[in-house]
Amino acid sequence: MQDFGAAFWLAGELLVSGDETLAEIVVLSLKINAGAVALASAIGMPLGAILAVARFPGRQALVVLVNSLMGLPPVVVGLVVYLMLSNAGPLGVLQLLYTPTAMIVAQTVLVTPIVAALTRQVIEDMDAEYSEQLDSLAVGRLARIGTLLYDARASLVTAVLAGFGRSVAEVGAVIIVGGNINHVTRVMTTAIALETSKGNLALALALGFVLLTIAIVVNGAVGGLRLAMVRDAHA
Amino acid sequence: MRLALLTLALAAAAFAGAAFAADRYIVVQSTTSTQNSGLLDYLLPIFTAKTGIEVRVVAVGTGQAIKNAANGDGDVLLVHAKAAEEKFVAEGFGVKRFDLMYNDFVIVGPPADPAGVEGSTDVVAALQKIAETSAPFASRADDSGTHKAEMKLWKEAGIDPTAASGGWYRETGSGMGQTLNTGIGMGAYVLTDRATWVAFGNKGDYGIAVEGDARLFNQYGVILVNKDKLANVKADLGQAFVDWLISKEGQDAIAGFEVEGQQLFFPNAKGE
Numbered sequence: 001m002q003d004f005g006a007a008f009w010l011a012g013e014l015l016v017s018g019d020e021t022l023a024e025i026v027v028l029s030l031k032i033n034a035g036a037v038a039l040a041s042a043i044g045m046p047l048g049a050i051l052a053v054a055r056f057p058g059r060q061a062l063v064v065l066v067n068s069l070m071g072l073p074p075v076v077v078g079l080v081v082y083l084m085l086s087n088a089g090p091l092g093v094l095q096l097l098y099t100p101t102a103m104i105v106a107q108t109v110l111v112t113p114i115v116a117a118l119t120r121q122v123i124e125d126m127d128a129e130y131s132e133q134l135d136s137l138a139v140g141r142l143a144r145i146g147t148l149l150y151d152a153r154a155s156l157v158t159a160v161l162a163g164f165g166r167s168v169a170e171v172g173a174v175i176i177v178g179g180n181i182n183h184v185t186r187v188m189t190t191a192i193a194l195e196t197s198k199g200n201l202a203l204a205l206a207l208g209f210v211l212l213t214i215a216i217v218v219n220g221a222v223g224g225l226r227l228a229m230v231r232d233a234h235a
Numbered sequence: 236m237r238l239a240l241l242t243l244a245l246a247a248a249a250f251a252g253a254a255f256a257a258d259r260y261i262v263v264q265s266t267t268s269t270q271n272s273g274l275l276d277y278l279l280p281i282f283t284a285k286t287g288i289e290v291r292v293v294a295v296g297t298g299q300a301i302k303n304a305a306n307g308d309g310d311v312l313l314v315h316a317k318a319a320e321e322k323f324v325a326e327g328f329g330v331k332r333f334d335l336m337y338n339d340f341v342i343v344g345p346p347a348d349p350a351g352v353e354g355s356t357d358v359v360a361a362l363q364k365i366a367e368t369s370a371p372f373a374s375r376a377d378d379s380g381t382h383k384a385e386m387k388l389w390k391e392a393g394i395d396p397t398a399a400s401g402g403w404y405r406e407t408g409s410g411m412g413q414t415l416n417t418g419i420g421m422g423a424y425v426l427t428d429r430a431t432w433v434a435f436g437n438k439g440d441y442g443i444a445v446e447g448d449a450r451l452f453n454q455y456g457v458i459l460v461n462k463d464k465l466a467n468v469k470a471d472l473g474q475a476f477v478d479w480l481i482s483k484e485g486q487d488a489i490a491g492f493e494v495e496g497q498q499l500f501f502p503n504a505k506g507e
Binding site: 086087088089092095097098179180181182184194196197198199200201203 | 262267270271276291292293294303305306307308410411412413415416434435436437438465467
């Protein structure tokens with residue numbers, strides 16, 4: 001129990017003192033998570049929308065597959081990305097292993113199914129509501145997807161936040177493809193794992209509190225943005 | 236929303252570009268004990284200040300480090316499992332193996348000492364007592380250097396502890412620090428290298444139970460990965476690091492590293 005009290009103090013101290021190493025780790029974490037979530041949204045949202053609107057054989061199976069991929073084990077994703085990017089692997093020439101880019105790639109693989117699956121549900125529900133109107137206006141398929149995505153933007157924020165939640169908390173994949181290299185690929189979660197393995201439990205827990213604080217700030221900011229969007233839509 | 240996404244995408248792109256910037260660096264595949272004890276954090280800045288070569292360390296178990304290096308994902312290998320290291324060189328993955336430094340393993344245990352081994356300097360007899368009394372023992376079980384050393388000691392004791400796996404013998408399948416955390420939590424004996432133990436922050440009421448047996452010797456070696464076999468190896472920069480480590484300057488630096496006034500690694504490179 002002592003650890004909890006000590007950890008709270010330590011977290012406060014770390015945040016107030018503006019510890020340079022911590023700042024570096026926080027900035028890297030945010031960059032990697034932002035990069036992965038942006039890429040995953042760029043891929044997952046159109047994919048989810050197409051799955052929601054299009055009708056083709058095997059669609060239901062594909063929906064089940066995408067939903068299942070939300071449960072991808074991070075360590076397995078890390079291992080697969082490692083084997084691809086390793087110098088012994090097919091993409092070794094890119095020299096991306098143990099770089100932040102490799103971490104973004106692994107995180108994108110993990111986050112894309114989450115964004116796609118949640119988008120699919122949101123758009124499918126909205127399509128059911130709007131379909132008569134869209135049909136009567138004879139809107140083409142592509143324009144239909146665009147319209148639905150745009151109108152669902154406030155709900156889709158939640159899909160993005162779910163993706164962010166996954167990537168910001170994940171350690172299994174990034175520690176394999178990033179290597180947890182000091183000043184290069186060390187992020188919040190891998191630093192927490194390292195301090196735990198050193199037996200510095202209070203420091204590890206303090207870093208956990210810092211991570212949670214960051215998540216709250218990001219979610220608060222995005223939540224504010226979402227509210228503004230909803231207000232605009234009704235103005 | 237679209238603006239926000241665009242900003243994010245731009246940030247990601249700018250960032251990916253920056254990752255290619257620094258080039259005078261090497262990747263060292265190493266073991267957790269050298270990182271968790273703080274040795275590398277102490278040594279590397281000295282080397283980098285002298286040569287301008289940045290050293291990026293991937294600290295994993297010895298088994299995984301050797302596998303990563305054999306995949307060409309490291310320029311230098313710094314581990315502690317002599318037989319596996321010599322095999323690595325014999326298979327052509329490494330240029331040459333050098334003795335670098337040594338320390339020793341210890342068995343740590345709870346103050347209750349259920350197996351009655353405290354103060355023992357005979358590690359084989361101690362393991363036999365632990366097995367006889369079925370006192371809990373937590374093993375790395377992760378093919379690391381420490382795990383290999385532990386299995387060798389069990390063999391000398393004439394015991395196959397894995398037969399009791401899940402009973403008194405607990406295979407954590409994780410790193411040294413995790414195994415210490417787990418072992419201490421369940422009141423089990425744990426074999427650990429002394430460096431990790433001294434620097435460990437979660438000792439609880441544990442202390443060293445068995446130490447001082449010659450069989451607990453722990454030798455570290457350093458190997459430059461072979462460019463002829465793995466074309467991506469930065470042979471010149473890697474060689475510079477190996478040369479420095481086994482030079483008098485590097486060896487003195489290793490000897491100068493202390494935690495709580497205690498020297499944790501003892502240099503013993505023979506040089507060329």
